[in-house]
Amino acid sequence: MKKRIILFFSFLVLHLSAFAQTKKINVYLLGTFHFNQVDTLTYDVNDEKHQESIKQLATKVVNLKPDKVFVERMPEWEYKNKMDSSYQEYRKGNLRKLRNEIWQVGARIAVALNHPHIFQCDHPGMYGVYYQKLVNYAKAHNEQDKLAKKNGLGMTIPLTTLMKSDSVRKSVDLLEYLRWLNSARVQQTSHAHYINVYPQIGNTNVFSNESDYFLGADLTIDWYRRNILIYSKILAQLDYKENAIFLIIGNDHISIIKQLFKDNPYFNVVETEKWLGRTKVKEKG
Numbered sequence: 001m002k003k004r005i006i007l008f009f010s011f012l013v014l015h016l017s018a019f020a021q022t023k024k025i026n027v028y029l030l031g032t033f034h035f036n037q038v039d040t041l042t043y044d045v046n047d048e049k050h051q052e053s054i055k056q057l058a059t060k061v062v063n064l065k066p067d068k069v070f071v072e073r074m075p076e077w078e079y080k081n082k083m084d085s086s087y088q089e090y091r092k093g094n095l096r097k098l099r100n101e102i103w104q105v106g107a108r109i110a111v112a113l114n115h116p117h118i119f120q121c122d123h124p125g126m127y128g129v130y131y132q133k134l135v136n137y138a139k140a141h142n143e144q145d146k147l148a149k150k151n152g153l154g155m156t157i158p159l160t161t162l163m164k165s166d167s168v169r170k171s172v173d174l175l176e177y178l179r180w181l182n183s184a185r186v187q188q189t190s191h192a193h194y195i196n197v198y199p200q201i202g203n204t205n206v207f208s209n210e211s212d213y214f215l216g217a218d219l220t221i222d223w224y225r226r227n228i229l230i231y232s233k234i235l236a237q238l239d240y241k242e243n244a245i246f247l248i249i250g251n252d253h254i255s256i257i258k259q260l261f262k263d264n265p266y267f268n269v270v271e272t273e274k275w276l277g278r279t280k281v282k283e284k285g
Contacts, residue, residue, distance in 0.1 A: 024268040026244035027261045028064055028275065031182050031251030033169070036099040043170065045099050053174035054104050057276075061105075062112045064275060066246035069113075070234055071106040072253075073120040087118045106248050121233040121247070125226035130219035134201050137215055146201055155197045159189040163284050172281060179279040181251045182272040191255035194220050227256040240266065 035045045045054065073083055089095050090107045098104070102118075110118045138147045146152040160181075169177045180186060202215025230253065234245070247257070261267045 024266060025238070025240070025242050026064075026066075027267050027269045028061065028066060028244060028246045029254055029258055029261075029269065029272060030061075030105075030178070030246070030248045030276070031187065031254040031272075032101050032105070032178060032248055033165070033181065034250065035101045035104055038169075040099070045104055045174070046097055050174045053176075053178075054108070056175055057105060057178065058108045058112060060275060061109045061246055064244060064246065064270075065113070066109075066244045067242040068119050068237070068245045069106050069110040069115060070119045070121045070237075070245065070247040070249075071102040072122045072249045073102060074122045074124065075120040075233060075237075078120070081120075083120055084117060101248055109246065119234075119237050121230050121237070122249075123226050123229035123233060126222050127219065127226075130215075130222055133212075134198065134216055134219065137202055137212055143201060146197070152197075152200060154200065156189060156192045158193055159186045159283065168281060176280065179273075179277055180281040182254070182276060183279045183281075184273075185283060187251065187255050190252050194223055194252075224256060227253055228260065231257050231260045 044050070073081060078084065086095060087107055087110070090103060091111055095103060095107075107118055134147060138144045146155065165181075168180060172180070198216035198219045199214065200216060202217070203210050203212040204214060230249070234247065238245070249257070258269055261269045
């Protein structure tokens with residue numbers, strides 16, 4: 001009898017361990033534009049109509065009950081940014097007029113969920129450096145059209161360019177604009193130029209390894225590196241007891257980060273359209 005009891009509890013422990021290992025953390029991703037980098041004379045997120053959209057958005061995310069909220073800031077710069085102390089001030093009711101989406105969305109959600117901290121996960125990249133090298137190369141080799149219009153052989157143009165994202169943003173409410181940004185077509189075309197435009201600019205003669213050899217590919221490599229490190233910083237701040245996590249970050253980051261989480265068996269990426277809603281903006285171009 002004693003042996004049977006021991007065997008039963010051994011089986012139960014193994015069963016529960018297997019269940020714990022297969023339980024996946026839900027991942028909710030939101031791509032965004034940077035609220036504080038638009039002309040506030042024509043588009044101010046503190047305006048009442050935009051605040052209403054932000055409140056609706058926050059309510060949607062709060063209902064998902066993420067255990068941790070991640071934002072696009074570098075944790076290694078905490079000594080300088082003082083994000084944690086600023087978040088504690090925000091919890092007291094201060095800093096509510098700051099326009100950055102970190103505060104307008106991320107902190108608002110974390111406070112509503114009574115989270116003691118907000119989590120940072122950004123990592124620096126060298127996009128500006130590599131892009132300037134491409135600009136210089138394009139000028140020297142008469143390839144400006146490839147870089148500016150992204151319409152060379154085997155290249156695609158982002159929907160945000162074709163439809164003029166600023167115009168779309170001004171034509172709909174903020175919540176609808178975010179639905180559009182997070183639609184599959186917008187994100188797919190936004191990611192595509194990193195893999196079918198930039199790698200085709202620079203010295204692409206495979207037999208000539210000069211200083212400008214596959215110059216554009218270096219930009220794409222750096223972009224992937226940055227996003228893999230962002231993903232890694234998120235993993236480093238998990239204890240794997242979470243039921244769900246939420247990340248708000250610049251929209252171009254989403255495609256790579258989403259794929260990394262999708263391929264990790266410990267996570268379940270919930271498509272943004274399922275909880276945010278489908279965009280009503282009609283595709284043009």
